[in-house]
Amino acid sequence: MSRNSARKKSETQSADRPTSKELKHLLLLWQFVRPYKLQIFGAMIALIVAAGTVLGLGRGLKALIDQGFSSGDSALLDQAVIVLFGVTVLLALASYSRYYLVSWIGERVVADIRTAVFSHIIKMSPAFFEVTRSGEILSRLTTDTTLLQVVVGSSFSIALRNILMFFGGLTLLVITSPKLTGFVALVIPFVLIPILFFGRKVRSLSKDSQDRIADVGVFADETIGAIRTVQAFSHEEIDRGFFSSRVEDAFGTAATRIRFRALLTAVVIVLVFGSISAILWMGGRDVLEGTISAGELSSFVFYAIVVAGSLGAFSEVIGDLQRAAGATERLLDLLAMETDIAAPENPKNLPPKIMGSVSFKEVSFNYPSRPNQAAMINFTADIKAGEKVAIVGPSGAGKTTVFQLLLRYYDVHKGDVSIDGIPVRDLDPVEMRQHIGMVSQEPVIFSTTALENIRYGRPGASKEDIVEAAKAASAHEFLKDLPDGYETFLGEKGVRLSGGQRQRLAIARAILRDPEILLLDEATSALDSQSEKAVQQALDNLLEGRTTLMIAHRLATVLKADRILVMDQGKIVASGTHNELIKQGGLYASLAELQFGVDMNPTIETQVAS
């Protein structure tokens, strides 16, 4: 129960939790940035030099105007221009280093975070993926990490540079003219308040705009992923309507944002240039009165622009920083999420080759998302090493659940599932699953070559071994006739193969894996007799010498079994051989009649068997 509720918490957190904007979360990024101390040090130096040179330029400007021009000495002008050029080169070099190093750190850190998040997610149990939408995870991996890249690789250094420039510029303003600085201090609130107001409005509209675009993405992803169903139901027109209404929503939000953004630009221009004019007016009077020099006024205006510019730049990136703080929090939450299905502290070890006996002892279980509905009740079954057991039962009886529990996708609530007498929860799931092979009803074909698809069963297997496995799976014939033979690209989800070919490819993969325990979820869809024969031949080779549990939908398969378990509502209701069960009548007999078309007359089924 406590285990369950703990998972619940993490699951709901993963989906809809509100995002915090607290900048302190950014500090958590330090663990990812820390390995690159040298680059950070270099970037800091470059940043300080760049900020220093910009501030120095103002002093240079003053010297140029006051000494270069007023003295009438052209040598001084030459000197001043040379110094100015030198400072500019230094600024360029520092900016180059800063940009390069900071962007490099940003990209590097994001690459590390993406890898860390993916490595973590791939370990999570299926329960996690049931409640977390895949779009959600993808957006963490792409959108959230991109936000962080912007922050680590630019916004953060922009913020830092502008803080330096702000305080440096302010100090130099005071030194140049305390009186004018006082005037600027009075004006600043009038300039800043409207800018901040519009800035905030634009930011919240940007967020809305991003959300609307995400809606567009999610809808397109779902529709394209289910394109065959969409077309089969002639749903194109309706989906086009749904999609365009989402696109229009996104456009509407973007249009409002653009309006405010344009207004913000106009407001900034009026306020900033208005203030500069006011400074020039006041300062110009001081120059006329002789209280300050023309150079001082020029450098004062220069610093005022630097200070205002740094405030503006800072207010622009603060939004990035806040959004990145949210992204950091979400990513680290994801990284902190623990999977229930982990290896115990001291896992027991299985030998490299196991016997392959399987036992379910009084197992009760319900899926985490259906706490009140038992999927398995007091389920007990002992399967000897090498035994072939077929599981039959009506839809929803719990047949697939037997596989899921043996693979330890979920932990049972009561009882034990064991392999060779060792409970699976005492084993390392990754190691334990190496002894299990699975051929599922809908074999998964990855979008790569046929060769690589079979090699999935045993990474590193040689081509000879793969061809050998394909031959045993009756797949060699069709594979070698593909346009590029085994190197043929199979298309996304294997759409270029027929159902029977996909099954044989999955069987070849399982043969290559050579597991001691085999789980076979037989496809329900009927194959033509030629294909059926090839698949049955492949299965015979696959089953040979392995403990096998098969969810059977065909007569040929149940006849291969040493024993049949009949399941109903999470329990075993009968067991025995086909003939025994037919004689008993009951659920199996009616299932056999319905599914396999077996008449209750035993002679017929013996004929089919032969």
Ligand SMILES: Nc1ncnc2c1ncn2[C@@H]1O[C@H](COP(=O)(O)OP(=O)(O)OP(=O)(O)O)[C@@H](O)[C@H]1O
């Ligand atoms: N991931 C899940 N979350 C919640 N309930 C589930 C889940 N998977 C299966 N169930 C429920 O558990 C019960 C047993 O399902 P299971 O898939 O094992 O049946 P099955 O015998 O394999 O059915 P079928 O022959 O239709 O595949 C069903 O009531 C089903 O609705």
